[in-house]
Amino acid sequence: MTTPYARELEIAQLAVQRAALLTKRVFHEKAKGTVSKDDASPVTVGDFGAQALIIAALRHNFPGDAIVAEEEAAQLRADAGLRELIWGLVKGTRLEDEEAEGLLGGGVRDVEDLLEVVDLGRSEGGRVGRVWTLDPIDGTKGFLRGGQYALALALLEDGDVKVGVLGCPNLPVDDAAPLTVDIGANQSDDEGRGVIFSAVIGQGATSRPLSTGGLTEGKNIKMKEVTEMASASFCESVEAGHSNQSESAQIAQKLGITKPSVRMDSQAKYGSIARGAGDIYLRLPTSKTYQEKIWDHAGGDLIVREAGGQVTDTKGRRLDFGVGRTLASNSGVIAAPAAVHGQVLDVVQEVLGLK
Numbered sequence: 001m002t003t004p005y006a007r008e009l010e011i012a013q014l015a016v017q018r019a020a021l022l023t024k025r026v027f028h029e030k031a032k033g034t035v036s037k038d039d040a041s042p043v044t045v046g047d048f049g050a051q052a053l054i055i056a057a058l059r060h061n062f063p064g065d066a067i068v069a070e071e072e073a074a075q076l077r078a079d080a081g082l083r084e085l086i087w088g089l090v091k092g093t094r095l096e097d098e099e100a101e102g103l104l105g106g107g108v109r110d111v112e113d114l115l116e117v118v119d120l121g122r123s124e125g126g127r128v129g130r131v132w133t134l135d136p137i138d139g140t141k142g143f144l145r146g147g148q149y150a151l152a153l154a155l156l157e158d159g160d161v162k163v164g165v166l167g168c169p170n171l172p173v174d175d176a177a178p179l180t181v182d183i184g185a186n187q188s189d190d191e192g193r194g195v196i197f198s199a200v201i202g203q204g205a206t207s208r209p210l211s212t213g214g215l216t217e218g219k220n221i222k223m224k225e226v227t228e229m230a231s232a233s234f235c236e237s238v239e240a241g242h243s244n245q246s247e248s249a250q251i252a253q254k255l256g257i258t259k260p261s262v263r264m265d266s267q268a269k270y271g272s273i274a275r276g277a278g279d280i281y282l283r284l285p286t287s288k289t290y291q292e293k294i295w296d297h298a299g300g301d302l303i304v305r306e307a308g309g310q311v312t313d314t315k316g317r318r319l320d321f322g323v324g325r326t327l328a329s330n331s332g333v334i335a336a337p338a339a340v341h342g343q344v345l346d347v348v349q350e351v352l353g354l355k
């Protein structure tokens, strides 16, 4: 019998690996084709290009599955220059290994098809059936700033995360490399950087170097044991608008944490704590109206849980990916080693006045 989700995992990892070739090219270009979305957040030719390449691989391999992806083609339909720029990048992006490229299959046919594949990610999600969540560049602000970013892909089945893949081109390959605090900019994908984190439900979590060809061998990863809070630190967002940083400082103080938080963009935070390079990921709501998006958390949630962690919101509920495109029934995120999650949750609730 084959291992459950083996094919989904292989395709997801290869699709992320191929799309990372494109995002790395854009990362090194000064002009990244940035446009502003309706909510004033940025999107680049890298986001659109990576979304097109990953969805083309899913369309070919799993034609019946629904896809919930972050970007949509409306802005490309209105801007011929922008879509030609993206098409130029997409058509030239192939894995160096022909067998791996063959497995992905299909590809994007032409500019018209580019718009079509991007818009295949408009599913409303939900509690029934197979749904892929895709964030082609998670941490676009980090990507623009020269910080961390991630290509994030996950498979939900009936609302549960079954497969999670995070490609992090700017993180060290070495699982034991310490996280540096000055991590909000000046990151690179030089030699020794670029990693894919993956997990399948019930099968543990792995990391492997991001390659330009086929998949390299993976290693199992585990969260670090936190024996005393004084030696731990939080891993948090860079953008002050994405997580309440003054409340997290109070929580750290109450827990006896003295080290400064490691601020890092994107789901690279989940990957970093899953491999034991960081300890605890905290994301505290900044507004009552913002709803977290499922593509910002699905992959990271499974990778951390499969590495020995627990992930809940600030009310202690598991993240619910089955309610649509957002985590409408959750508020904030606490990801920590299972043994200390309860202790962190207690203090979070005390500071937020939730108990």
Ligand SMILES: Nc1ncnc2c1ncn2[C@@H]1O[C@H](COP(=O)(O)OS(=O)(=O)O)[C@@H](OP(=O)(O)O)[C@H]1O
Pocket: 041, 070, 135, 137, 138, 139, 140, 141, 142, 236, 237, 238, 239, 240, 241, 242, 243, 264, 265, 266, 267, 286, 290, 293, 296
């Ligand atoms: N107001 C608000 N509150 C919370 N979260 C928000 C908010 N606005 C945006 N986002 C989402 O944050 C995603 C990036 O999260 P990060 O934790 O990496 O943020 S940060 O860049 O480190 O600050 C980012 O993902 P990308 O758009 O893929 O970059 C957004 O989806």
Ligand SMILES: [Mg+2]
Pocket: 135, 137, 138, 139, 295, 296
């Ligand atoms: Mg995101």
Ligand SMILES: [Mg+2]
Pocket: 047, 070, 135, 136, 137, 138, 139, 140
């Ligand atoms: Mg994104």
Ligand SMILES: [Mg+2]
Pocket: 041, 042, 070, 140
């Ligand atoms: Mg975005």
